[in-house]
Amino acid sequence: MPLRMPLRPFICAALFAAVLPRAALAKVFDPAVFTLANGLTVVVVENHRAPIVSHMVWYKTGAADEPPGKTGLAHLLEHLMFKGTPKVPAGEFSKIVAARGGIDNAMTSRDFTAYYQRIAAQHLPLVMRLEADRMAHLKLAEADFESEREVVREERRQRVENEPSAMLSERLSMALWMNHPYARPIGGFDSEIRGLTRADALAFHKRWYAPDNAILLVAGDVTPAWVKELAEKTFGAIPRAGTPKRVRPTPEAPPADIRIAFSSPLVRQAAWRRTQIAPSCATADARTGAAFETLSDILGGGATSRLYRKLVLADKLAVGVSAYYRGMALGPGSFSVAATPAQGVSVETIDAAVATEISAIAEHGVTAEELARARERMLAARVFARDDLFAAPQALAEALAVGCSISTVENFAEDAAALSPADVQAAARALTGPYAQGILTPEAQR
Template identity: 35%
Template sequence: MVVAGCATAPGQGGQGAWAVAEAVPAAQASQPTPAPQPAPLPAQASTVLQESAQLAHYRLANGLEVIVKPDRRAPTAVHMLWVRVGSIDEEDGTSGIAHMLEHMMFKGSAALAPGEFSRRVAELGGQDNAFTNHDYTGYYQQVPASELEAVMALEAERFAHNQWPDEEFTHEVEVVKEERRLRIDDQPRAKLYEQLMAATYLASPERRPVIGWMGDIEQYTAEDVRAFYRQWYQPGNAAVVVVGQVQPQQVLRLAERYYGRIAPGALPARKITAEPPQQGLRRIQLHERAEQPVLLMAYKAPPLKNLAQPTAADWDALALMALAGVLSGYDGARLDRALTRGPRRVADHVDASAQVNGRSGNGLFLLSAIPAQGVPMSKLEEALRRSIRSVAEQGVSEAELARVVTQWAASTIYAQDSMFAQAMDLGTDWIEGWPLHANERLLALLRQVTSAQVQAVARRYFSDAALTVAELVPQAAAPAAAQGTRR
């Protein structure tokens, strides 16, 4: 989405974001009485955490962090606000509330009418949007670099003073319900994955869908969402990431001017329930109207936590990432050759992924496949198990590992062509608490993974005691209702 010139251009002074309230009257109809706002902070010195020509990292006096990466290949800039709150921070009965708040952040502030934020970004020649997942919520604008101050002013305004009429919330609930229907309820594969997560995790908040269960979306209130905002949208729980044709010190001055005046607030203690050890195979089926059956196999795996000094569990997570690459990380990888080619093929599609990062402290190794026409699900499942056993018994070749690392290196390099991708990488590194530019460190560690380590994790983590299987079983469409009246 995009914002208009409510703030002066960089370096020209003026009132900036704090003039927004005068320039844009807030909507008054049915507007709730805003909570008392703390007085803006006086300017205070920021802390330099890292500073070079390639990357700068600062912490403002109120706790908000600022990450800047100059990229002068185009006269544009990506500005992102990351908040370290997602669906794992929700409570039972309010699933999806982090995502709902993401929607409501576009519905007004003390100085912006509903929908005004995006209209203004568009007038600046930019675009904007937002995203929510288990670990975080993010907001971004991509604009001409000359308009960076304007979007920083606007984002700081809504971050500090989000408010909206109750009728905006009532309307947006219906929007989110329809979003859930379109993305989950009417998409059998997405619904299967949702149910796989619910079966895989008994206690961890990862069992809840990010968009929320429909019953929760229908029952939480506008005040519930406002309370969630007040609880988590604090400067000490947020970071601003800017990538583009910018100077780090210039961005820092703008951040101090707009975000630095937001008073800090206390954050609640995070209470993320630990998942108890799984003690046996779990199996579910989803019977839905669908064109093809789908098989998902999720094995519990160790999380990747420490890139600076990896522990034994971290090395196992890295080896599982390498295993996923060997199995399906490039065209003609093991699963592709063994299961989808030739006259005896058993699958139309197959994939492996190691989901080992995230704040919950859990990891999964996921196998997914679509059986070939006429192939029983049991035969496909056995073929996947056999592929893992082959690695456990015979290992993988150094050539396979080298191919995987080459593929990762190429992907890392290609991502640098996109300012948005660079900003996403920096933001997720900050969310995880990893070093900035963790991809470079991760690639260096993956180069050190050996065939013996990959063979060891194939032996250690693929038992039925750690496995949850989900099957999508296609159902025939119900007969159409008879038309007219039978006489």
């Protein structure tokens, strides 16, 4: 069926997990990293297999930086960045890239907004000029603003309101994060999107889009010297803005377990998940992050994981189960487990079975063999990541965009290799506190 990848998606960091399951790896890309006089951080990953390049600009701003009452603004601005400058008319950006065989897109998350082009390396000077131009000179016609606001509302209908599991995720985040800006849906609430104005978008652009608040990532058939020369000629001409450093508040710890149940006539298949606040690369050291990543791998990283073997293979309680740790965040991270209950099995049974497995690691730790296997997987993932010049190097820019260091990615496998079973056990202990459950059920079952 020809339903292609939708254009210009907003994403949560989980998307990167899908691309790069054990994202961060030791001395993976060996990038060249330097900073221009105006504060722009530049990361270059050389890969000369094909004469192509991935060019990305990451801004250190996202949905969590929106003013109160203006959810959806960061994502709407991402769309509006294609609506023109004095030099490039509205809608022409993507056409200019496409006319040279390139593809382009953009994405918005809680802590960052990123734009990219994938194109023959000879066109790198062009895409750098275009990207620098819209960093400094966004121009918006009112009519373009209004039609794009409608497009963004359609995107929300398609990706959230038409998808019960996305609606559940949205409500679960709100319940978990409460007073913290991570409670806001990345795409925004429809009632608030409707109220956004052209002036809001231009103000958000002025506040956050500047060289000293951005990371340039270039991966492919280039040299650092060439990228530096081009970056100085293009982005280098834009003055530093003195963008304030972002600080995320400390979330209120949930006083007790939270349970969000959602049922609709659209739902045909029950689903369950639990999520809780966990450390991130910004709030804890690298060893702690590696421990949570390893725990998520041992607990729910595929067909040989503890949860799959217990819930799916042995006890037939679930059809599928997985764990996910989100450690790359400017604020706290999160740890989640998701399961699809087998027919006739209650979500309460699933919840209890997952809690039992987490408690088992909290009490008894993991085995030396499990830890050794996890290390091997991370070392292998490093080789596979180095092979891909499009998706994999993004982890470098993502780390910098959320205020963490390149070494979060480059030294990850070393950090993981240094873990003891006690480190993983400590991570599991941290998960035995309150958490938020999300439950999706067909309407008839309620």
